Amino acid sequence: MLTFLRRRALTSLLPLLAVVLGVFVLARLTGNPAALYLPENATAEAREQFSAANGFDKPIWAQLIDYFAGVARLDFGTSLRTGEDAATMALRAFPATLQLAVVTMVLAIAVAIVVGCWAALRPNGLADRVSGMLSMTAASVPDFWLAILGIWVFAIILGVLPTSGVDAGGASWVLPIAVLMVRPAGVLTQVVRGAMISALGSPYVKVARAKGASEGRVVARHALKNAAPPALTVAGDLAVGLINGAVVVESIFGWPGIGKLMIDAILQRDFAVLQAAVALTAISIFVLNIAIDIGYALLDARVRNKAGAAA
């Protein structure tokens, strides 16, 4: 297991580095942000002074070396916009996104398991058809559209929820989470349903039934476990994709998370902040992928044992 983890970590480190490097180069290609940070009528000397002060006058490889030398000392640079430490800004924004993502995923998985299992018990039954249609629609709705409709209906017309922000306690969470979880819940429901149908038809579930296990037991203990690995893989991809959703949803709801920070940093050409946010995101995806691999390996081993025992 340890060798496996080490190898997995090493092979995942490469994409991580590539992403950070790629964003560094791409961001520098957007040009010198002097015009953004200096007043419109700033003199050419002022611009040069600004570039020199921030190292933008150096060739890109030299900036890259400087940057990685800084990162090695855990110094991600300072924000051009606020003058704060970039890593601090990224770390401050990160929990807001993480909380949103975790709650969203937990709820999406819960919904997917309940609805998916229910649908799988009677394939092509009424429940299956209705939930199939709903989950398909859920997986197809653009999140930004849902967000503005949600604000319009629930905050403006009905006035039951706050429009945005994080101030109103639990109520603040309802719309962003509802918008974010729609797609993962829809996709996962379909995956769970499919995996459950094949798991329920597998030999060891038949054995369990033959032994007289109750239907609930069969579903909960035997089939669900077998259906978990594919769902886990998809859930992992969806969790990565949540960052996509977060970019849009955080902007609309004024959620102080990493997605909004990144968009703002791009718009402001605030390279240090963008780099720090990207690195933090890449690292968390890296950790997530490894966690999924471990979970997958554990589940896989257990399923194999189970199948062996039943045969």
Added chain:
Amino acid sequence: MNKTRTTALIAASAALSVIASGCSVANSGGNGSGAASGTLRIVLPQEPPTLEPCEASLTATGVVTRSNITEPLLERNPTSGALEPKLATEWTQTEPTLWTFKLRPGVKFSDGSEFTSEDAVKAIDRTANNTTLACNVQGYVFGQTGPLTLAAPDATTVTIKTQEADPLLPLRVSFIEMTKRDISTTEKVREPIGTGPFKIASWTAGQKLTLSSWDGYWGAKPAYTTAEYQWREEGTVRAAMVVNGEADVATNLGADDGAGDTAVQYPNNETTALRFTNDQAPLNDIRVRQAIDMLIDRDGIITSLFGGLGKPASQLIGPGVIGYNEAMTPTKYDPAAAKALVDAAKADGVPVGTQFRIIGRTSQFPKIAESIELMQSAFAQAGLNAKIEMMDTSAQLKYQLRPFVPDAGPIALMVMHGNQAGDAAFTVGQYFATDGAQSTGGTPDLDAKIKAAAPLTDAARQAAYADVFKTQTDAVRGFAFLANMEAVLARAKTVDYTPDAATGDEMRLADFKPKA
């Protein structure tokens, strides 16, 4: 066992998220109910990057900092244009290049220390002369003046010596916010200490900024004791927050943002226009530029797109700015005449079919994309070939500011100019002079008029700049003006406040009062 484990897993992750949410987001307090106990809740379009006083001419910073946390020596009345005393009680031009300011006695910083001429000298030096800080005010207001020589003959007197005679010096000084003598001169300060009626109570970055009033303020105590700032990008969301009672004031709204009966209209200093590259075909022919000017349906855009906000513009500044030419009128929408001009130019061999770009900045003002689309469509009908390019601020600035993108071809650039200072000098040098930072046209004759106007005062100054605007339009026509913009401020029923032209740049909390 396995079932319990699954349940435990879900429970654990739920618990984790609850704990996590407890840590940083959800604990910022639950006062979502209406205007409680002297708290004014304001929602802005964006979070201030810092509250650094020397960045006061930067809208996002200035709107919070100016006259709330820190104060200048004097300030300009946005309605009358007159300079009024603030931390200085009087100022005189004792010599052509020397100004003397008398400071208000008994003024304290919010940390209790006295405000003296030494603080003022340090603050002026730091803001006007310090180029390493790259402060916005330094570039915007003092970029062309050269360094000031400062002295403090006594505790309540400050003298400022300029390189050349500068009638605008008091106006320039009104941009300098007073800070303490020990403020950093090498780094910008995120949370400054000032003499204003409010001080920073707390700032949760990304979420909320709270200011509170303090007892030692020299002036009248503000009606609200606390001000809470939040920020939302979407105008509809800002408006909805006021309508829903989540905030008391929202700024920079468009007509369609849904402020409803909380809406108050106000002029916001900004003028929109298309700026031409006068030296590139087909825009190098003045008839083509005149035709474009005639093809802009100003009334249609303002009525249908801006929802009635704004007035058709005839020049790059609005009424109320020194130098505004009352005699000039907005160009009439006349597609037939425009077509005739284009045809005439075509007959003379001007390649009117050559494509030019209309470049706009995404979300610079509400309905910018639709406005440009409408223009482009009208241009096409008159036989011109325009291509729309919307860019983000950084990319657009490459076309707006020198050094321009080389070999960019013919461009009609959508610009929005705000003259915060109230004097045409801050407009014409940049936009109309041949070597102006944002100028792509100009003639020697116009340059001479601009130069001649600078040292004038009073009526002569007004007349000289009014002539500059007229000459630009008649002889150069580097611009097709769109509108003097207006915006909507959403104001809760419980709040009494009248926005003015400066509200967008400087929102004085002391002017807000609860409605009886």
Added chain:
Amino acid sequence: MLLDVHGITKSFAVPKGRLRALDGIDLHLEKGETLGLVGESGCGKSTLARTLMLLERPDAGTVRFGGVDPFALRKTDLQRHRRRVQMVFQDPYASLNPRLTAAEIIAEPWRTHKDLFKTARERAARVRELLHLVGLRPSDANRYPQEFSGGQRQRLGIARALALGPDVVICDEPVSALDLSVQAQVLNLLNELQKQLSVSYLFISHDLSVVKHVADRVAVMYLGRIVETGTTAEVFENPRHPYTKALLSAAPSLRRADREKKEKILLTGELPSPIDPPSGCRFRTRCWKATDQCATPPPATADPATPGHIAECHFPLSLTAV
């Protein structure tokens, strides 16, 4: 000599070390003859077949086909060589692409060897001939593999192998996946075709009765080595390697039901791992005649009476028996 293999070895990297699939194989094949290659599963027969088909490259040793090393050939020479050696695969289900019709399967080699037939008409005619040759109907041309029975599929596989007009056909367990009744039909077909087309067969099987039915000569393989070669009659009637003897004692049928009754020599112990084979004689761990001497490499001993009958053994059976 059409095909001459000398000393080829081939090993694969596996998690626990290197698996020595072939360990110094010598064999040769004459024009028009059938060489039967016998051995238990896992002894390296299929690796040998794949090596001869150039699907694997040997680590050492030489392969000569008509005096030429096929591994040294490039481009057109290589393609010409490919035509001369073709293969019939063990599993007639897996070796045919289910998405192609019978005619497409048979004609597939010509899509690479385009110069064999110039026109579509020639190709169609040749497909009909080949179908007829292997006992299928012309109307079968447009059917898909899954519409055929197992025996019919193997006929299809044989037709495909013959499509390029080879000199040698390597038959890797061509009938082991078929029902007993069908096996004989296919074997008869192979014999028939050999007479008509004078091709040589390298006929690989674990089934001695099948080999006896078709082979002119036999080579017995154990753990990557040929332990005995000779004519079919010599090897079957007078086995000289104890392993051959043991195999034969389980014959004519190696089927589970018959084995216990007929078994005279019971091989003790398990087949050793090819990752770590015994030193010297590889069979010594299971051989009832083994002595300490067997830990040294065994000599290849020939019977003076039948010089082609060679066994790799310190104590060859018939020498001591006679």
Added chain:
Amino acid sequence: MTSPADTEEAATKPNYLKMLLADPLAFIAAIVLLVVAFIAVFGRQLAGPTATQGDLALSRLAPFSTDHGWQYFLGGDLLGRSLLGRLMVATQTTMSVSVPVVLISLVIGASVGMWAGYHRGWRETLAMRIADVVLSFPSLLMAVVVLYIFSPSIASIIAILAVTRIPVYLRTARAESAELQSRVFVDAARTFGTPSGAIIRRHIFPIVLPTLLTVATLDFCYVMLAESSLSFLGIGVQPPDVSWGLMVAQGRDQLRTQWWLSVLPGLAIVITTVSANLLASWVRLATDPGQRWRLTTPRRRRRRRAVPVLEA
């Protein structure tokens, strides 16, 4: 001899049209997609000039009235252009982004994936590592970064979205190809001296294709949503071009007063993606011999066959 009879079921060529007619939902989905495809091709001509030439007098015209002609049945936008016409023109733009993205990423991803899976070894490792790099970062964010750098145009949107979608096909194709390359009929082809390219073309590609097509249908939805999101963020399709996502974005300010400007284009996105999803799941069933009976068996019998696991 094995009787050919037991292979009869597999032998009968499935009648896809009949199966489609038997599934009303999939049938409707197919019709919807056909209509969308038709509008995508002919929409600009059908919509007429009111789609591009506005009449400010009709600005913000309310929907569901034919007073101003059928073009204005869904109302007018801010510039007084017909919303219905705009939707039709937008269909073309939306499709002219989504379809090329799917095709380009499908062709490149599938080719590289099959190549990598067939050859295994370093080629496989290299291809998979590159795919990992692309997949290890949220695709939308990647597109955002790139599009801010290279000014957004239809070509650059297609390029960046295609790049981010390539790994999806690459992984699928590689997995199947790696499995197929060890099949005996592939070995057989090798013994004829068939070049690897030809083996991939003849033996690997036809078998991988159905899976790839299913993935492509699902991905088509993803790409449409991604294009919409980019347009919503202002870095997608640029005016005067118009896509559904851009219409939603431009209409969001008017949600309170002219809800149709934003809601109707959003509905167009949802209806199209749901249809594509429905059809994809139908295709998945229809091309899988083991599942096909669900579509061919009449409904009443299906119920009983559908639950064999419960009776077992």
